[in-house]
Amino acid sequence: MAKTKAKSEDPKKLSKKAAKAAAKSGKKAKKPGSAEDRSVDADAADPALAPVPETTAEIEDWATPPREALGVVDGFQIRDFDAAATPGWTGSRAEAEARLAALGEEMSELQERLFAEGRSGGRRAVLLVIQGLDTAGKGGIVRHVIGMVDPQGVSLRSFGVPTQEERSHHYLWRIDRSLPPGGKIGVFDRSQYEDVLVVRVDGLAPLEEIEARYEEINQFEKALVDRETYVVKVALVVSPQEQYQRLRERLERPDKHWKFSLGDLKVRAKRPAYDEAYQLVLERTNTSWAPWYVIPADNKWFARLAVAELLVQALRDLDLTWPAADFDVTAAMAELDAQQQ
Numbered sequence: 001m002a003k004t005k006a007k008s009e010d011p012k013k014l015s016k017k018a019a020k021a022a023a024k025s026g027k028k029a030k031k032p033g034s035a036e037d038r039s040v041d042a043d044a045a046d047p048a049l050a051p052v053p054e055t056t057a058e059i060e061d062w063a064t065p066p067r068e069a070l071g072v073v074d075g076f077q078i079r080d081f082d083a084a085a086t087p088g089w090t091g092s093r094a095e096a097e098a099r100l101a102a103l104g105e106e107m108s109e110l111q112e113r114l115f116a117e118g119r120s121g122g123r124r125a126v127l128l129v130i131q132g133l134d135t136a137g138k139g140g141i142v143r144h145v146i147g148m149v150d151p152q153g154v155s156l157r158s159f160g161v162p163t164q165e166e167r168s169h170h171y172l173w174r175i176d177r178s179l180p181p182g183g184k185i186g187v188f189d190r191s192q193y194e195d196v197l198v199v200r201v202d203g204l205a206p207l208e209e210i211e212a213r214y215e216e217i218n219q220f221e222k223a224l225v226d227r228e229t230y231v232v233k234v235a236l237v238v239s240p241q242e243q244y245q246r247l248r249e250r251l252e253r254p255d256k257h258w259k260f261s262l263g264d265l266k267v268r269a270k271r272p273a274y275d276e277a278y279q280l281v282l283e284r285t286n287t288s289w290a291p292w293y294v295i296p297a298d299n300k301w302f303a304r305l306a307v308a309e310l311l312v313q314a315l316r317d318l319d320l321t322w323p324a325a326d327f328d329v330t331a332a333m334a335e336l337d338a339q340q341q
């Protein structure tokens with residue numbers, strides 16, 4: 001693709017340059033305004049007031065913004081979905097990786113602000129719901145996207161076959177008690193949606209009950225958003241061909257056997273039923289307060305970039321600032337200096 005990028009030293013492009021340089025040197029890029037960066041940034045404005053520099057580097061490689069390119073439109077049909085596509089993205093894989101690194105810097109900065117807000121009593125949180133069949137790359141998203149931020153600010157929960165205790169409660173019980181507290185980025189590796197996916201495909205609950213769950217989930221998410229948890233839902237879609245390759249690799253490599261389960265083959269054999277179940281989820285639970293994004297996941301680099309974009313966008317929407325001190329800063333400084341004499 002022909003690029004017509006300005007060569008000027010646009011400060012907004014620096015974070016990508018820093019990330020690229022860091023990738024070369026094998027070091028983490030400096031955070032603007034961080035301690036190691038302060039020497040060259042001495043005359044910068046008060047960091048409490050400074051806006052987070054947005055990762056606009058290579059933004060022109062998104063011909064269509066990620067939310068628009070990945071959202072569910074009327075008439076969406078999962079069976080026609082191209083899992084190898086890179087909707088909206090016109091850049092190369094290398095450019096996507098560089099942009100992901102830059103997004104990581106921004107995500108990290110924003111997450112620290114969210115964490116600080118939570119520490120100061122704020123209740124706002126973000127919840128990333130990751131759905132997808134085996135090998136779709138849910139774990140890779142956790143490692144490569146969520147892994148870019150401070151683990152202290154993350155609340156990660158995976159949902160497998162319900163335990164005996166979980167089964168004795170309403171299906172949303174285990175979800176409710178796993179929600180992120182204020183200040184955290186919650187991550188669900190599988191979620192409440194299993195209760196209308198595997199449960200529907202395998203007939204693990206009466207159909208009538210399953211049919212009522214979609215609206216129940218919508219209302220549950222509405223209540224969540226009302227109490228200021230920002231919900232980002234991503235469905236990773238892998239093609240049957242790519243899934244075959246990934247399962248094959250899990251079988252060929254002893255270091256990947258732990259990721260394999262015979263159940264994965266049973267699920268794979270029911271792909272048409274899973275596609276139908278996903279179709280219903282996307283039709284019935286794509287709400288204005290918690291919309292779905294469908295991520296083509298045959299290219300891991302694209303799926304990671306796409307999810308990072310959506311998460312950073314959510315964090316940007318929160319307009320995070322640093323919490324004001326709840327003590328007299330001047331007096332505290334004077335006391336500290338007095339101790340030092």
Ligand code: AMP
Pocket residue numbers: 134159160161162190194195198199204263
């Ligand atoms: P994994 O994510 O590979 O560890 O697999 C977890 C397994 O738990 C998947 O096969 C899911 O379909 C299954 N699972 C998750 N939630 C439920 C549920 N509510 N009922 C039945 N099976 C579930």
Ligand code: MG
Pocket residue numbers: 134135259261264
């Ligand atoms: Mg699995």
